[in-house]
Amino acid sequence: MTQIKNKVAWVTGASSGIGEALAKELSKQGAKVIISARREEALEKVKASCTNPDNVAVLTLDLMDIDSFESKVKEALSFFGAIDILYNNGGISQRSMAMETSLEVDRRIMEIDYFGTIALTKAVLPHMIEQQSGHVITTSSLVGKFGSPWRSSYAAAKHALHGFFDSIRTELYNDNIKFTMVCPGFIKTEISVNALGADGKPTGEMDNAQANGMPASTCAKHIVSATRNEKLEVVIGGTEKFGVLLKRFLPGVFAKVIRKRSVR
Numbered sequence: 001m002t003q004i005k006n007k008v009a010w011v012t013g014a015s016s017g018i019g020e021a022l023a024k025e026l027s028k029q030g031a032k033v034i035i036s037a038r039r040e041e042a043l044e045k046v047k048a049s050c051t052n053p054d055n056v057a058v059l060t061l062d063l064m065d066i067d068s069f070e071s072k073v074k075e076a077l078s079f080f081g082a083i084d085i086l087y088n089n090g091g092i093s094q095r096s097m098a099m100e101t102s103l104e105v106d107r108r109i110m111e112i113d114y115f116g117t118i119a120l121t122k123a124v125l126p127h128m129i130e131q132q133s134g135h136v137i138t139t140s141s142l143v144g145k146f147g148s149p150w151r152s153s154y155a156a157a158k159h160a161l162h163g164f165f166d167s168i169r170t171e172l173y174n175d176n177i178k179f180t181m182v183c184p185g186f187i188k189t190e191i192s193v194n195a196l197g198a199d200g201k202p203t204g205e206m207d208n209a210q211a212n213g214m215p216a217s218t219c220a221k222h223i224v225s226a227t228r229n230e231k232l233e234v235v236i237g238g239t240e241k242f243g244v245l246l247k248r249f250l251p252g253v254f255a256k257v258i259r260k261r262s263v264r
């Protein structure tokens with residue numbers, strides 16, 4: 001079991017949505033929390049709303065700025081002297097048809113969701129290997145398990161994360177490093193509002209599926225529980241999560257269902 005109390009947890013994408021809820025839940029459960037995203041002001045608000053703000057440190061981080069990661073890790077270590085748990089949660093979604101989306105937008109999604117995530121992990125892992133313990137939890141998505149309309153590059157980036165983390169888990173088993181993949185369905189956050197359209201700009205639209213999705217605070221509780229129980233993978237959401245089983249056991253039926261999906 002991974003203990004949460006008194007552990008140092010670093011959460012990316014902590015300025016809103018699932019990451020914000022995770023920071024609050026971890027603080028409530030007694031962790032020391034480092035919260036990262038690009039906007040300092042938003043992070044300060046999250047810190048102030050945590051159970052124990054004195055044990056929350058703000059560290060701005062842009063997942064596109066891979067060159068900054070080495071110094072960001074040093075800064076993260078300076079707050080509480082360790083990084084026990086890394087929550088790779090920051091990310092951006094997509095709402096555009098593949099054929100209308102420029103390669104530049106495809107690459108940007110891949111840079112943030114895939115390369116940013118694995119580069120930060122690689123920057124943190126030497127410290128975890130040295131302390132011979134650590135836990136890396138990565139927020140993938142249901143579309144890390146199957147493709148869906150309007151999300152081709154997002155689904156590709158999330159699928160790629162599974163390949164990377166399933167592989168590195170085998171390599172670092174003897175160093176006592178755990179890896180958990182989190183696959184949420186529809187969670188009530190601003191993800192669709194911030195999602196990139198074909199022109200590379202945020203859509204600014206709240207999808208119905210998101211608006212009626214699981215509260216981020218409930219999702220955060222599931223993620224912390226999966227951390228504690230060292231799950232390899234956890235699927236979180238409403239009925240949409242059964243898509244994973246349908247794809248696995250009845251792939252032909254799944255293919256028919258998913259292509260008729262009308263909601264963005």
Ligand SMILES: NC(=O)c1ccc[n+]([C@@H]2O[C@H](COP(=O)([O-])OP(=O)(O)OC[C@H]3O[C@@H](n4cnc5c(N)ncnc54)[C@H](O)[C@@H]3O)[C@@H](O)[C@H]2O)c1
Pocket residue numbers: 012013014015016017018019036037038039061062063064089090091092093112139140141142183184185186187188189190191194210213
């Ligand atoms: N909400 C859902 O339905 C849902 C479903 C599946 C997966 N997810 C995943 O959950 C994670 C959190 O998303 P959310 O739903 O809370 O949405 P959100 O838009 O509220 O949060 C995304 C977070 O990532 C940060 N971020 C985006 N680009 C960044 C960059 N370049 N550098 C640093 N930080 C950056 C944002 O600032 C924000 O803090 C994402 O990885 C997303 O793909 C969300």
